[in-house]
Amino acid sequence: MRVIERGSGSPRVAVVGGIHGDEPAGERIVEQLVEEVRVADERIEGTVQLVVANERALAVGERYTEVDLNRTFPGDVESDTYETALAARLTTVLEGADAILALHTSHSVPPPFAIYSDLTESVRKTVTGMPVEYVVDAGNLRDTTLDSTLPHTVSLEAGRQGSEEAVDFGLEAARAFLRAHGVLHDEEPSFRETPVVTVDEEVPKGGGEPAVYYRNFEEIPKGEVFARDDVYTHRVTSEGMVPVLASEDGYDDIFGLYGRFTGTLEPHFHSGT
Ligand SMILES: [Zn+2]
Structure with a gap:
């Protein structure tokens, strides 16, 4: 280190x-x-x-x-x-x-x-x-x-x-x-609203030829397949699912994560922080 x-x-x-x-x-x-x-x-x-x-x-x-x-x-x-x-x-x-x-x-x-x-x-x-x-x-x-x-x-x-x-x-x-954070003063900081995706499920990978059909933050229509290999076919069974960290070869054990848009982070701060 x-x-x-x-x-x-x-x-x-x-x-x-x-x-x-x-x-x-x-x-x-x-x-x-x-x-x-x-x-x-x-x-x-x-x-x-x-x-x-x-x-x-x-x-x-x-x-x-x-x-x-x-x-x-x-x-x-x-x-x-x-x-x-x-x-x-x-x-x-x-x-x-x-x-x-x-x-x-x-x-x-x-x-x-x-x-x-x-x-x-x-x-x-x-x-x-x-x-x-x-x-x-x-x-x-x-x-x-x-x-x-x-x-x-x-x-x-x-x-x-x-x-x-x-x-x-x-x-x-x-x-x-x-x-x-007020540490670097070369120019003014700028803040923006940021949409939040909450992830709560890993999408497991089995083995064989992996295929991923949706990109990060792209909504997967209900009933469509997000990813598959020789072991798994991951068909989405509810509305509003988006993949995060989706990749065919990035991880040995997962295709990525399932998430949903759950709100927006607003750039307002309590005084003194
Ligand atoms: Zn890393």
């Missing part, structure tokens, strides 16, 4: 890349921010923690070395398993932060989107302050991810794994995140 801190005092916000070693965009975004965010920079107020998480997995270009880091939070510092111990160390570094942005990419198609598990005012500020079209509420589904174990954490799915677009978008979103 590499941790670079810039500035001092509060608020303290963190940008974390390289949670998954096969997603190089996060590390590149963090390295770029290290260059951009200088200690004596008068545009900076508060503390910025810039973190590259899973260096061993990044070195070999694999998602993880022993277990998926983003399935082993809060971790255990005593563990012999590399990622489980790393999760605990990362938690210690980030604990108490006012806002955390965890950078990811996927095999799924655009648009980029944000994910949260617990909607705090800080999370609302992060989501509505970034140029994302959608946000996913994964609170029903996740309990071992960074965003479900550390308060005020938002995950960003910045785009397709390995693409330059994901690096560009992730950088733009990370700068917007710093502006939204």
Whole structure:
């Protein structure tokens, strides 16, 4: 794990890349921010923690070395398993932060989107302050991810794994995140309403030739097949279902998640936050 801190005092916000070693965009975004965010920079107020998480997995270009880091939070510092111990160390570094942005990419198609598990005012500020079209509420589904174990954490799915677009978008979103929390003062923050999709079901994958027929956030008409392989045919039996993180080859065990539009996150804040 590499941790670079810039500035001092509060608020303290963190940008974390390289949670998954096969997603190089996060590390590149963090390295770029290290260059951009200088200690004596008068545009900076508060503390910025810039973190590259899973260096061993990044070195070999694999998602993880022993277990998926983003399935082993809060971790255990005593563990012999590399990622489980790393999760605990990362938690210690980030604990108490006012806002955390965890950078990811996927095999799924655009648009980029944000994910949260617990909607705090800080999370609302992060989501509505970034140029994302959608946000996913994964609170029903996740309990071992960074965003479900550390308060005020938002995950960003910045785009397709390995693409330059994901690096560009992730950088733009990370700068917007710093502006939204009053840390970066290069330009005014801007906030927008963000539609929320609540996910509550994983769509399992069996084996054989996988096929996915609907894109992220595209409504699947009742009675239509979302995905199939030699084991499963996933026919949607109710109205209003949309897929999230849909992909044929992105994950070994799931085609993605089922969700529904459940509202809109408004960019209004209580005073003092
Ligand atoms: Zn990831």
